[in-house]
Amino acid sequence: MAQERNTPQGPDLTQGVALTDFVDGKLLGHVGDEEVLLVQSSGEIFAVGAHCTHYHGPLAEGLITGESVRCPWHHACFDVCTGEAARAPALSPLACWKVERRDGRIVVKEKREQPSPRGAKAKANAPRKIVIIGGGAAGFAAAEMLRRRDYRGSIVMLSDDDASPVDRPNLSKDYLAGSAPEDWLPLRPDDFYTENRIELRLKTKVAGIDPRQRKVTLGGGESLSYDRLLLATGAEPVRLPMPGADQAHVHTLRSLADCRAIIDAAKGARRALVIGASFIGLEVAASLRTRGVEVHVVAPEARPMERVFGPALGDFVRALHEEHGVVFHLQDAVTAIDGKSAALKSSGTIDADLVVVGVGVRPRLALAEQAGLAIDRGLTVNEYLQTSAPDIYAAGDIARWPDPHSGERIRVEHWVVAERQGQTAAANMLGHKERFDAVPFFWSQHYDVQINYIGHAERWDTITVEGDVKARDCLLRYRRDRRVLAVASIYRDLDNLKAELAMEQVTAR
Numbered sequence: 214m215a216q217e218r219n220t221p222q223g224p225d226l227t228q229g230v231a232l233t234d235f236v237d238g239k240l241l242g243h244v245g246d247e248e249v250l251l252v253q254s255s256g257e258i259f260a261v262g263a264h265c266t267h268y269h270g271p272l273a274e275g276l277i278t279g280e281s282v283r284c285p286w287h288h289a290c291f292d293v294c295t296g297e298a299a300r301a302p303a304l305s306p307l308a309c310w311k312v313e314r315r316d317g318r319i320v321v322k323e324k325r326e327q328p329s330p331r332g333a334k335a336k337a338n339a340p341r342k343i344v345i346i347g348g349g350a351a352g353f354a355a356a357e358m359l360r361r362r363d364y365r366g367s368i369v370m371l372s373d374d375d376a377s378p379v380d381r382p383n384l385s386k387d388y389l390a391g392s393a394p395e396d397w398l399p400l401r402p403d404d405f406y407t408e409n410r411i412e413l414r415l416k417t418k419v420a421g422i423d424p425r426q427r428k429v430t431l432g433g434g435e436s437l438s439y440d441r442l443l444l445a446t447g448a449e450p451v452r453l454p455m456p457g458a459d460q461a462h463v464h465t466l467r468s469l470a471d472c473r474a475i476i477d478a479a480k481g482a483r484r485a486l487v488i489g490a491s492f493i494g495l496e497v498a499a500s501l502r503t504r505g506v507e508v509h510v511v512a513p514e515a516r517p518m519e520r521v522f523g524p525a526l527g528d529f530v531r532a533l534h535e536e537h538g539v540v541f542h543l544q545d546a547v548t549a550i551d552g553k554s555a556a557l558k559s560s561g562t563i564d565a566d567l568v569v570v571g572v573g574v575r576p577r578l579a580l581a582e583q584a585g586l587a588i589d590r591g592l593t594v595n596e597y598l599q600t601s602a603p604d605i606y607a608a609g610d611i612a613r614w615p616d617p618h619s620g621e622r623i624r625v626e627h628w629v630v631a632e633r634q635g636q637t638a639a640a641n642m643l644g645h646k647e648r649f650d651a652v653p654f655f656w657s658q659h660y661d662v663q664i665n666y667i668g669h670a671e672r673w674d675t676i677t678v679e680g681d682v683k684a685r686d687c688l689l690r691y692r693r694d695r696r697v698l699a700v701a702s703i704y705r706d707l708d709n710l711k712a713e714l715a716m717e718q719v720t721a722r
């Protein structure tokens with residue numbers, strides 16, 4: 214991710230600027246050492262911090278829509294009146310400054326006290342006890358949003374992980390590559406939970422749910438009652454049923470502990486074998502190459518990621534990894550791992566000190582099944598993210614919801630979707646009726662190339678390419694029956710944001 218510059222850009226806003234200096238409703242300048250973005254919206258001028266609170270994305274290169282600014286990197290959205298991070302993945306607000314008009318010029322004054330967010334607040338008859346099962350993207354975002362909406366009741370968050378909620382996407386990227394310190398990982402420091410009266414219980418496995426009694430039973434036998442329950446149990450890596458897959462040097466990657474184990478193994482490794490050429494597998498391949506480990510990738514498909522991105526981007530991803538020294542064994546499979554030697558279906562073996570299996574994930578549905586909730590290749594929820602039991606909501610990788618944009622019930626495995634669903638579920642557990650209608654978004658990072666993808670296309674008739682894929686400057690539109698279902702882009706972040714806005718305005722009939 215880009216570093217913040219030391220010298221702030223643009224004019225000194227305390228000296229004033231003219232409205233005619235604005236381009237597309239915004240102007241980047243500074244107040245002292247801090248870069249500040251001026252935004253013109255509904256005839257007013259707002260001054261907010263110029264860097265996204267997620268990974269410091271440059272908001273001056275983002276998109277202004279109504280009273281909000283969207284970040285070009287991972288599509289967070291901020292309310293420019295209050296600074297609030299209205300849509301994940303950013304969770305913290307932007308700083309806000311006072312603005313004055315003097316002699317026809319716009320002058321930025323001192324910082325404003327952080328204004329209150331504008332979202333609907335908890336009602337007087339809000340439920341007393343909310344239990345969240347899952348300490349990942351969706352569970353954390355829900356707990357944080359409950360407090361942001363002034364919910365005063367009890368929040369218990371149960372997680373069978375031993376780490377508090379972490380920035381999971383980083384586990385296959387900068388942190389695994391050794392270019393991000395560990396303190397980037399926690400979504401919030403430990404004292405956040407005590408200060409916000411969120412009872413986070415780690416290493417706590419939930420064994421059962423009784424929707425009639427409104428109780429959850431923990432692995433140790435203790436039971437907890439709830440008024441509203443959020444199920445956000447995520448997904449777990451698929452394990453390969455093959456001889457040798459249970460050896461200590463064969464890894465999967467989901468948790469911080471998994472990631473630390475791979476980093477430890479990579480320290481002494483000369484060669485790694487990655488099984489699977491999709492997102493996790495190839496991001497791991499890139500990170501291990503950054504650590505100087507030789508990487509071989511074995512996968513059954515002809516082109517990496519073709520099923521999601523199509524042939525042109527698939528070929529690009531393959532070439533990108535080959536430029537960095539990754540060796541592919543495509544249309545092949547590993548049949549057994551005997552010590553360090555992995556046997557290939559085609560014939561021959563690959564010797565590897567470390568094996569990472571990235572062959573997909575399976576939603577963790579055991580609790581939902583046991584509780585008798587409606588299930589259809591995921592936990593079925595309505596547009597308010599409510600399951601078939603009215604007091605139980607679901608969000609994140611387990612939830613299959615009615616997506617108004619594709620017109621289909623979909624389940625995805627995207628960080629931003631999980632967080633936004635957690636936020637919507639929080640509002641609805643407080644008695645509001647907010648539809649989950651966000652257009653799905655994900656990104657994937659390979660070396661210095663980020664692919665941004667908006668929408669959802671499981672099938673398409675045509676892919677049109679604008680720009681040049683090989684030159685890393687492109688935007689691809691995936692259409693079915695002439696309708697754009699999804700857009701993928703490389704280094705065309707503003708266009709990707711515009712595609713998101715266009716999709717928001719069209720829903721399937």
Ligand SMILES: Cc1cc2nc3c(=O)[nH]c(=O)nc-3n(C[C@H](O)[C@H](O)[C@H](O)COP(=O)(O)OP(=O)(O)OC[C@H]3O[C@@H](n4cnc5c(N)ncnc54)[C@H](O)[C@@H]3O)c2cc1C
Nearest residue numbers: 347348349350351373382419447609610626627628631655
């Ligand atoms: C390495 C990695 C990199 C990724 N990179 C990207 C990316 O670049 N872009 C992107 O869009 N997406 C990415 N993803 C996917 C993204 O992280 C997931 O979509 C997201 O984490 C889903 O959130 P969730 O809350 O549904 O599940 P999770 O974040 O997995 O959280 C589930 C939680 O539930 C807990 N749990 C489950 N069962 C129980 C139980 N019975 N009792 C108690 N606790 C339980 C788990 O311990 C965990 O705390 C990545 C995923 C991984 C693993």
Ligand code: FES
Nearest residue numbers: 265267268270284
């Ligand atoms: S840096 Fe802004 S959304 Fe990630």
